[in-house]
Amino acid sequence: MNTTQQNLSISRRNLLKFGAGVAGTAALTAGLGTKVNLFKAQPAVAQNNITPDEALNQLLEGNRRFIDNKRKSPNQTMTRVQEVAQGQAPFAAILSCADSRVPAEIIFDQGFGDLFVVRNAGNVATSEEIGSLEFGTLVLGAKVLMVIGHQNCGAVKATIAGNAVPGQISSILDAIKPAIKPNQTLEESIISNVKFVISRLQASPVISQLVKEGKLKIVGSYYNLETGMIKVVT
Numbered sequence: 001m002n003t004t005q006q007n008l009s010i011s012r013r014n015l016l017k018f019g020a021g022v023a024g025t026a027a028l029t030a031g032l033g034t035k036v037n038l039f040k041a042q043p044a045v046a047q048n049n050i051t052p053d054e055a056l057n058q059l060l061e062g063n064r065r066f067i068d069n070k071r072k073s074p075n076q077t078m079t080r081v082q083e084v085a086q087g088q089a090p091f092a093a094i095l096s097c098a099d100s101r102v103p104a105e106i107i108f109d110q111g112f113g114d115l116f117v118v119r120n121a122g123n124v125a126t127s128e129e130i131g132s133l134e135f136g137t138l139v140l141g142a143k144v145l146m147v148i149g150h151q152n153c154g155a156v157k158a159t160i161a162g163n164a165v166p167g168q169i170s171s172i173l174d175a176i177k178p179a180i181k182p183n184q185t186l187e188e189s190i191i192s193n194v195k196f197v198i199s200r201l202q203a204s205p206v207i208s209q210l211v212k213e214g215k216l217k218i219v220g221s222y223y224n225l226e227t228g229m230i231k232v233v234t
């Protein structure tokens, strides 16, 4: 290899290492792949070795058991606690509201090590949430990422009302504001917020690459506080 070829080869390598777009995503994925060992995230139970469709079904079947009062309460024994202490491999990642009436493991009838859950008022996706969900999907291997909006969400309601709020509550409302269109009902606004949050997640090169490779499915849903039912909305 002559000097010119060597230089070309080096600059190609640099391009792969620091480049944007697909090359950048590939480099980032490779880098985070190494971190799997650093984070000791090797699964004790390969429970997320399923397809995105199977993962979604697993969530919806769990919700059906919950509604029908036929909960199996899987993976809630001390044996399971000790098993997943060695490593986690959650099959689903969830972004939902911090509302006390929407506890993910209960409404989906799951247990320890099953769900990677991010919750905040209004289920918004700012940098920290997106980073957390990138970790839950790319590094831990969750196969479905579900964003859950819920009936009568106070955060969305306050955003529509537009009144002054104390402290840093306004940062939540500011995050929801771009999702809301004029003259929408509360339910429509809650679903708009779910769709807006999904567009924010799809803008993550890490998450969109997983979707492109068929390793991840992103789903939006609406939770009915009265019936306990999760309805897929997008």
Ligand SMILES: [Zn+2]
Residues within 6 Å of the ligand: 097, 098, 099, 121, 122, 123, 150, 152, 153, 154, 155, 156
């Ligand atoms: Zn809420």
